[in-house]
């Protein structure tokens with residue numbers, strides 16, 4: 001019998017460390033996109049709150065409960081991370097399982113924002129992009145989701161097929177920033 | 184150059200794809216007749232100056248946006264969602 005082993009998107013690629021910065025793979029659990037049907041955004045928010053203790057986040061925001069996180073993921077699109085979606089949500093939104101579709105990693109360290117700034121045009125200043133803020137943007141020309149998870153920590157998500165590119169681009173940016181720091 | 188997405192806020196031009204003049208929003212009625220349709224399909228104003236364009240926030244929120252800007256000075260006068268929705272969406 002062949003035994004199949006599940007590999008994570010960044011298996012063999014992460015973690016990376018350069019200078020004070022680390023890039024580590026993150027397992028967000030089950031990922032489900034919630035796309036509210038026309039006129040159902042408020043009803044979806046109520047259902048999400050009842051089922052998972054979360055409000056639907058507004059543009060650029062995330063919401064959290066004990067075991068779940070909701071990440072704004074685009075126009076009229078939210079990503080539910082953690083648990084399997086409650087069946088009640090399906091009355092108000094199109095639900096799509098995206099668990100295996102994304103490579104997810106956390107960039108952390110004093111230079112995290114400086115590293116990320118080499119790869120994305122986002123304004124990463126804490127005044128404009130505080131902890132909990134999220135954005136869809138490009139990261140080294142890849143479509144990405146970027147969330148600030150701490151003062152010096154960011155979670156990045158790219159399509160799973162780009163995991164190797166993500167690791168490569170991050171490695172280059174991390175090395176570059178680290179080299180300038182030690183000079 | 185930065186474009187203000189009605190949903191995401193001011194964002195770098197690189198996140199967007201430009202389609203061109205916002206012509207599709209002025210599509211004639213089905214029975215508008217040959218003259219109107221000929222004009223819609225073939226005639227372009229291509230103004231040097233104030234112009235309404237369709238921009239797609241491709242690596243952002245994926246909204247289609249009408250950007251009213253000056254093609255000479257690059258000044259942006261107005262941006263709005265192309266479908267006229269005033270709700271930013273969830």
Ligand SMILES: [Zn+2]
Pocket residue numbers: 188189190191192240243244245246
């Ligand atoms: Zn946008």
